[in-house]
Amino acid sequence: MSDKMEVYYFSPTGGTKKVSDIFAAAVGKDVVWHDLGDKQMLTEQPQGELIIVTAPVFAGRIPSVVREKIKTLAGEGKKAVTIAVYGNRAYEDALLEMNDILKQAGFTVIAAAAFVAQHSIVPEVGTGRPDAEDIKEIRAFAEAVKNSTSAENIHVPGNRPYKPEMKVAAAPLSLSSCTACGVCAKICPTDAIAAAEGKMVTDVSKCILCMACVHACPLQARILPPPLQEKTDNMLAAFRDIRNKNEVFF
Ligand SMILES: Cc1cc2nc3c(=O)[nH]c(=O)nc-3n(C[C@H](O)[C@H](O)[C@H](O)COP(=O)(O)O)c2cc1C
Structure with a gap:
């Protein structure tokens, strides 16, 4: 594996970036960061042999800005690793959707993971995550990615057709x-x-x-x-006192 790694990330409130930083530091390569939250479309194609895509889970899917941008990447002959960061409820079809798009773009997706971060709408859910236990698991995943020689696409959970996209009825x-x-x-x-x-x-x-x-x-x-905050608080009340798990796929 070369010494360079490109990370494409979207992190509107910082949780996904936190996970990405821990992962990238543990892989220990020079990182080129691409913020998918930038308003402009991607203009350059990945240069190295490996890309990492990290995205928060929105209603069991990946956010549309991630979807639209990663579609434009040219992946022929390149490998990808995907990380979905979710708010302690569920990641449902997010990893599958991300992997499908990258495979369609020509990448071989050699590994994937779902990690938990604090919920960005209801901070009482997944509070303080990623915590020390999560950091260990993110680092172990990074170590395994670093040592991987796989050239095969992996299988991840999820359903097709994916969950219907979240409808936004009211904005902040x-x-x-x-x-x-x-x-x-x-x-x-x-x-x-x-x-x-x-x-x-x-x-x-x-x-x-x-x-x-x-x-x-x-x-x-x-x-x-x-009213939307209250509705979401109530919807997620059951996830305040549970610790959902991180999952990795090779
Ligand atoms: C609109 C929206 C929908 C979300 N849907 C889910 C979900 O389906 N499952 C889940 O566990 N977390 C969900 N979350 C929580 C985020 O996935 C989680 O907090 C993530 O860490 C946010 O990333 P960020 O801090 O990089 O913005 C949602 C958050 C938002 C804003």
Whole structure:
């Protein structure tokens, strides 16, 4: 394996990046990072023989921005490793979807993993993860990837057709404490937020509910609409007190 590795990641609230950093440090190669949350499409093709794709799980799938961008990668003769990062509920079809897209693009997917990070909408779920136990497991996965000589596609759980994509009925909103500084508009991966008459306005039809704007707001002036937050809190209540597991596939 060459000394370079390219990591394509999407991490609107930092959990996926945390997992990616632990993994990349343990592999110990020079890393070229590609942030799939950047507004522009990918312009360059991967150079090395191995790419890593890491994505958060959204409603059992991968976010549309990840899907649209990784489709454009040319993978002929290259290997890929996929990592789905989920919020302690379930990852369902996310790994399968990611692997299908990469295989279609010509990559051989030699390994995959699902790791848990804190839930980005309900932080009481998966709180503090990845924790020390997770870090050990992420490092062990990295070590196994580093030593792998496989040239075969792996099988991962999931169903086809995939779960229907999440419908976004309401987007995060700005509170009256918002100063329209524009940080949210700048970070939004789908350009759903714009300033209008001194206020930040969100286009629900573009929003993917990734929570990047809520996470980035320096004044904590972005929130989910309270009914949606409450509905999600209730939906995930059963996952507060359980510890869901990490899974690896070779
Ligand atoms: C819109 C949305 C949908 C989500 N759906 C799921 C899910 O189906 N299963 C799950 O376990 N976690 C789910 N999560 C939690 C995220 O997958 C998890 O918190 C992940 O670590 C977020 O990555 P990030 O911190 O890089 O943004 C969801 C989060 C969001 C924002």
